[in-house]
Amino acid sequence: MSLREFIEVLRREGELDVVKAPVDPWLEMAEIADRASKAGGPALLFERPVAAPDPSGARPANAHRLTGAALPVLMNQFGSYRRLELALGAPLDELAGRIAELVELQVPKGLVGKVKALGQLRELASFAPKIVSKAAFREVVIDPPDLGLLPVLTTWPGDGGPFVTLPVCVTKDREGRRNAGMYRLQVYDARTTGMHWHVHHDGAANFREADGRLEVAVALGTDPAVTYAATAPLPAGIDEFMFAGFLRGKPVELAACATVGLEVPADSEIVLEGYVDKAETRREGPFGDHTGYYSLADDYPVLHVEAITHRQHPVYPATIVGRPPQEDAYLGLATERIFLPLLRMVLPEVVDMHLPPAGGFHNLVIVAIRKEFPGHAQKVMNAIWGTGQMMFSKGIVVVDQDIDPHDGAEVLFRVTSNVDPRRDLLFTEGPLDVLDHSSDRFAFGSKVGIDATRKSPRLDGFPREWPRDLVFPPELLERIDARWQDYGL
Numbered sequence: 001m002s003l004r005e006f007i008e009v010l011r012r013e014g015e016l017d018v019v020k021a022p023v024d025p026w027l028e029m030a031e032i033a034d035r036a037s038k039a040g041g042p043a044l045l046f047e048r049p050v051a052a053p054d055p056s057g058a059r060p061a062n063a064h065r066l067t068g069a070a071l072p073v074l075m076n077q078f079g080s081y082r083r084l085e086l087a088l089g090a091p092l093d094e095l096a097g098r099i100a101e102l103v104e105l106q107v108p109k110g111l112v113g114k115v116k117a118l119g120q121l122r123e124l125a126s127f128a129p130k131i132v133s134k135a136a137f138r139e140v141v142i143d144p145p146d147l148g149l150l151p152v153l154t155t156w157p158g159d160g161g162p163f164v165t166l167p168v169c170v171t172k173d174r175e176g177r178r179n180a181g182m183y184r185l186q187v188y189d190a191r192t193t194g195m196h197w198h199v200h201h202d203g204a205a206n207f208r209e210a211d212g213r214l215e216v217a218v219a220l221g222t223d224p225a226v227t228y229a230a231t232a233p234l235p236a237g238i239d240e241f242m243f244a245g246f247l248r249g250k251p252v253e254l255a256a257c258a259t260v261g262l263e264v265p266a267d268s269e270i271v272l273e274g275y276v277d278k279a280e281t282r283r284e285g286p287f288g289d290h291t292g293y294y295s296l297a298d299d300y301p302v303l304h305v306e307a308i309t310h311r312q313h314p315v316y317p318a319t320i321v322g323r324p325p326q327e328d329a330y331l332g333l334a335t336e337r338i339f340l341p342l343l344r345m346v347l348p349e350v351v352d353m354h355l356p357p358a359g360g361f362h363n364l365v366i367v368a369i370r371k372e373f374p375g376h377a378q379k380v381m382n383a384i385w386g387t388g389q390m391m392f393s394k395g396i397v398v399v400d401q402d403i404d405p406h407d408g409a410e411v412l413f414r415v416t417s418n419v420d421p422r423r424d425l426l427f428t429e430g431p432l433d434v435l436d437h438s439s440d441r442f443a444f445g446s447k448v449g450i451d452a453t454r455k456s457p458r459l460d461g462f463p464r465e466w467p468r469d470l471v472f473p474p475e476l477l478e479r480i481d482a483r484w485q486d487y488g489l
């Protein structure tokens with residue numbers, strides 16, 4: 001599904017509002033989308049991005065200079081549970097179930113099981129991206145390349161400038177394996193942007209491996225499953241396009257770029273091609289970010305854009321990140337559900353988990369576990385701190401298997417009542433999200449695990465009796481329910 005097909009789906013499903021009035025990509029669009037996402041509102045298609053009058057002179061010179069033929073801007077495409085399902089083509093539980101089936105492919109039992117497992121393996125291979133010759137994104141060539149023709153948003157008043165916020169950035173590692181990650185691009189001028197790949201992410205790793213220059217292609221406006229895949233915490237070496245194909249149940253069609261040795265989705269709305277050079281960095285940021293603050297300015301590589309092409313009548317995709325919850329909370333929710341079966345491959349004792357949006361993905365993880373031996377909660381904490389992008393987790397709360405980690409009041413109740421602080425808090429230190437501002441060191445700091453499980457003599461050496469939960473017997477509940485009318489309440 002291309003982005004424009006998805007827009008038609010949203011229109012048909014009543015999930016899209018078209019804004020015909022002129023709206024400024026400098027702050028105005030962001031503020032409107034912020035309201036829409038916080039209110040559970042629809043996706044927004046701004047048909048007329050236009051620079052508003054700016055008598056104060058606050059608009060930076062590079063904020064964009066739009067001509068009358070400016071491209072429409074799509075925002076908040078993922079900003080509700082319903083749209084997330086439409087974007088990924090299936091309910092999250094169904095996608096998680098398909099992942100679980102795939103990873104539960106252990107030793108198959110009997111001939112029937114073996115044949116079934118073979119079928120599933122073949123199915124996985126069938127999701128590898130397909131290279132096609134027709135590149136719709138090359139219908140129009142902007143020559144010479146000029147980023148000023150794109151309606152790039154400035155989202156917060158203190159931002160370092162306009163940023164491309166929803167780009168699928170494609171690179172290859174030394175072995176030629178493709179990676180697609182979402183890294184924001186601050187527009188400096190007509191042909192250069194920042195390249196804000198965090199040190200922990202695969203794009204940055206590919207850059208470290210490269211000699212001199214690394215080619216980069218940026219796809220703007222892709223199948224929403226591809227856009228989501230670029231944000232998903234997949235292990236290095238796994239092609240995000242294959243993952244998107246798996247989610248979709250159909251291979252992603254890629255086409256070769258014109259000026260770099262990379263492939264991007266053939267139906268991308270807009271494609272930038274260029275390179276980053278080891279010899280060069282430039283000040284990037286600050287930028288209002290999903291931490292809820294301005295992330296600090298720092299030096300990052302520079303993307304030199306050597307070609308810009310697009311489809312006829314392209315749509316420019318954008319989002320605003322800021323104080324949660326916002327549109328990206330839904331991308332985080334997709335990851336929480338889809339990656340749970342993968343986490344359970346290494347941690348089968350994990351029954352459920354929740355990453356509350358207020359914790360900005362990294363700051364708080366709540367896991368419910370089946371506790372079976374001394375130190376089990378601590379084992380789970382340490383494993384999470386050692387697993388992929390979950391290494392950034394600043395706080396981990398462990399609750400028992402019968403506690404719903406999504407119920408904030410319930411979790412708070414167990415933490416405040418079950419925890420003996422000196423006994424149940426585990427402090428450690430390790431890598432933090434690059435955007436974390438609380439630590440006095442960059443990308444490194446302390447972490448806490450909170451064991452809020454009930455304690456017993458056998459598993460925890462707890463010397464006293466642990467009190468029972470307060471519950472009414474089910475027969476009583478049924479009896480009262482049946483007679484409810486009699487009470488006149």
Ligand SMILES: Cc1cc2nc3c(=O)[nH]c(=O)nc-3n(C[C@H](O)[C@H](O)[C@H](O)COP(=O)(O)O)c2cc1C
Pocket residue numbers: 165166179180181182183184185196197198199200201202203204230231232233234319321328331389
């Ligand atoms: C809206 C949005 C913006 C993001 N911006 C950045 C960014 O500027 N830099 C970055 O390194 N990661 C950013 N991320 C997170 C990465 O896209 C994510 O961690 C992804 O898994 C990285 O992929 P990789 O491991 O293949 O590099 C952003 C995520 C979202 C949803």
Ligand SMILES: [Mn+2]
Pocket residue numbers: 179180181202234235236237238240
């Ligand atoms: Mn990756």
